[in-house]
Amino acid sequence: xxxxxxxxxxxxxxxxxxxxxxxxxxxxxxxxxxxxxxxxxxxxxxxxxxxxxxxxxxxxxxxxxxxxxxxxxxxxxxxxxxxxxxxxxxxxxxxxxxxxxxxxxxxxxxxxxxxxxxxxxxxxxxxxxxxxxxxxxxxxxxxxxxxxxxxxxxxxxxxxxxxxxxxxxxxxxxxxxxxxxxxxxxxxxxxxxxxxxxxxxxxxxxxxxxxxxxxxxxxxxxxxxxxxxxxxxxxxxxxxxxxxxxxxxxxxxxxxxxxxxxxxxxxxxxxxxxxxxxxxxxxxxxxxxxxxxxxxxxxxxxxxxxxxxxxxxxxxxxxxxxxxxxxxxxxxxxxxxxxxxxxxxxxxxxxxxxxxxxxxxxxxxxxxxxxxxxxxxxxxxxxxxxxxxxxxxxxxxxxxxxxxxxxxxxxxxxxxxxxx
Numbered sequence: 509x510x511x512x513x514x515x516x517x518x519x520x521x522x523x524x525x526x527x528x529x530x531x532x533x534x535x536x537x538x539x540x541x542x543x544x545x546x547x548x549x550x551x552x553x554x555x556x557x558x559x560x561x562x563x564x565x566x567x568x569x570x571x572x573x574x575x576x577x578x579x580x581x582x583x584x585x586x587x588x589x590x591x592x593x594x595x596x597x598x599x600x601x602x603x604x605x606x607x608x609x610x611x612x613x614x615x616x617x618x619x620x621x622x623x624x625x626x627x628x629x630x631x632x633x634x635x636x637x638x639x640x641x642x643x644x645x646x647x648x649x650x651x652x653x654x655x656x657x658x659x660x661x662x663x664x665x666x667x668x669x670x671x672x673x674x675x676x677x678x679x680x681x682x683x684x685x686x687x688x689x690x691x692x693x694x695x696x697x698x699x700x701x702x703x704x705x706x707x708x709x710x711x712x713x714x715x716x717x718x719x720x721x722x723x724x725x726x727x728x729x730x731x732x733x734x735x736x737x738x739x740x741x742x743x744x745x746x747x748x749x750x751x752x753x754x755x756x757x758x759x760x761x762x763x764x765x766x767x768x769x770x771x772x773x774x775x776x777x778x779x780x781x782x783x784x785x786x787x788x789x790x791x792x793x794x795x796x797x798x799x800x801x802x803x804x805x806x807x808x809x810x811x812x813x814x815x816x817x818x819x820x821x822x823x824x825x826x827x828x829x830x831x832x833x834x835x836x837x838x839x840x841x842x843x844x845x846x847x848x849x850x851x852x853x854x855x856x857x858x859x860x861x862x863x864x865x866x867x868x869x870x871x872x873x874x875x876x877x878x879x880x881x882x883x884x885x886x887x888x889x890x891x892x893x894x895x896x897x898x899x900x901x902x903x904x905x906x907x908x909x910x911x912x913x914x915x916x917x918x919x920x921x922x923x924x925x926x927x928x
Contacts (some may be wrong), residue, residue: 510760512668513735514703517643517757521626529667529764537567538642539621540655541629543611543868544572544583547590549649550630554593554656562597563659569601569620570594571611574868576604579875609840609866612636612724612808616716617840619749623738623756628652628661633808633890635726638735639719641742641756645733666732668703669694670765673710675774680924682818683718684810684888684908687725688779690771692789700730702766705759707737710773716745717814724809725890728786778923780886781906784894792911795921802885803828803916804897805909806837806864807871810888813843815909820852822913822924823859829919834861835877841866861916873897879904886915 511519511526519527521535542550547570562568570590575583587604594602601620608614612633615621623641627634630652637644647661655661671690691698704726706719714722719736726734736742738756746754778792805811805819816838828834836856838844844866847853856863870877871889879885879898884905887897892904905921914924 509764510762512703512759512763512765513641513705513737513757514643514668514733515665517624517626518663518665520755527665529665531665532662533665534660534662535626537628537655537659537661538625539567539569539627540652541569541571541611541615541627541631541634542652543574543631544576544587544590545574546630546649546652548586550652550656551589551593553650553653557653557657559657562599562656565598566600567659568599568656569615570599571603571614572605572608573610573866574872575874576608576867577865607841610808610811610868613811613839616640616720617749617842619746619751622746622750622752622754623742624754628655632727633724635731635733636720636724636808638723638726638733639716640746641736641738643733643735646727666701666703667764667766668705669699670768671704671706672768672770673706673708673773674770675710675772676713677773677776679926680778680910681776682908682910683714683721685776685779686718686771686773687722688781688786688789688906689776691725691729691786692779692781694729696728696785696787697730699726701732704729704731704734706734710771711737711739711741713773715814716741717812720812721809725786728890778908778911780911780921781892783892783903783905786890786892786906792907792921792923798884798905798921799919800832800886800915800921801883802833802835802877802879803912804835804837804870804877804885804887804889805912806839807868807889808839809890810909811837811839811843813846815888816843816847816852818909819913820855822910823861823917824855826859826917828860828916832916832919834859834916835864835870836861837864837867837869837876839866870897886912886921888912
């Protein structure tokens with residue numbers, strides 16, 4: 509029986525010729541990731557278990573991104589604990605204030621993950637790295653602790669759903685709109701513990717930023733992971749970043765899938781997910797009746813360079829609507845610098861936005877943009893659960909940077925005008 513991309517990666521890392529869906533395996537890890545919230549818990553478990561060393565100081569990444577710079581005493585204690593652990597074991601990839609970025613944007617940018625890798629992270633959106641043709645998935649802090657010590661993790665091999673992408677995106681449609689459309693179609697449990705595998709001629713229409721966004725949100729359909737077929741775009745992205753050898757895995761022609769969907773990218777339009785689930789999707793053009801109080805452009809989903817460029821293009825020379833708070837968060841220091849060099853930062857400030865250091869802050873209701881009772885926010889983040897960004901009676905509408913920027917200008921959910 510043939511194997512999917514994910515199954516081939518897991519088989520190779522388990523030292524097996526083949527694996528099948530549902531099989532329990534122990535696989536070797538290429539990267540173990542934690543952040544300033546999950547790492548302290550993992551460190552406590554690591555020490556409680558009596559571990560005295562990490563399996564490989566070069567294959568652990570600790571990124572202080574959720575509440576850093578520290579928002580309060582608890583956050584300061586958490587980052588201190590992570591910092592001391594990184595120093596004790598000489599962790600190569602430790603990123604603190606000044607060097608950190610939002611973890612799922614930072615690791616690809618640094619070339620720390622490549623095609624064919626097996627990656628775990630104590631953060632649900634670790635599935636982002638499937639955009640590079642890697643198997644990557646979120647785990648609990650206990651699994652992270654064991655991974656740091658042993659370099660292995662147990663998995664139940666997932667079955668898969670195949671998404672055949674055809675056609676090409678047009679206008680302001682983006683990868684965010686594609687994945688929101690798919691989640692709206694299959695539901696938030698439509699891929700429960702399955703691998704979402706993306707392939708087809710339509711990949712040529714998707715940039716790496718689009719793919720990173722889509723893989724990031726595979727978890728919002730309940731998936732174990734999302735993974736893209738490696739093509740010339742992937743290889744070109746890795747060329748100047750990934751310094752280690754990598755392996756490209758392709759699904760066998762007779763690989764088994766639980767379901768297959770064909771998505772015509774030319775039919776994708778700017779899309780918004782209404783509260784309180786990512787599956788509650790509607791065209792942005794049909795949402796003018798919804799007024800907003802805040803806009804957030806950033807996160808591990810949409811805080812990359814192309815996202816900043818799109819937002820700046822729409823905001824340039826304009827002012828955000830009265831009574832709308834617009835918060836822009838470049839995902840890494842490199843992207844922050846690019847915003848300055850290309851004049852986007854000036855565009856944001858002159859439009860009336862505030863620009864933050866890289867942080868996950870508002871996405872999880874942490875800081876840098878908490879919502880009050882009854883307030884509404886259009887956010888380029890990945891979740892809009894009840895109370896996700898603040899008060900339990902606030903509302904989050906998920907959208908692309910183009911829709912978020914256009915909405916900031918009008919004060920209500922707005923589809924961006926078609927480009928000339």
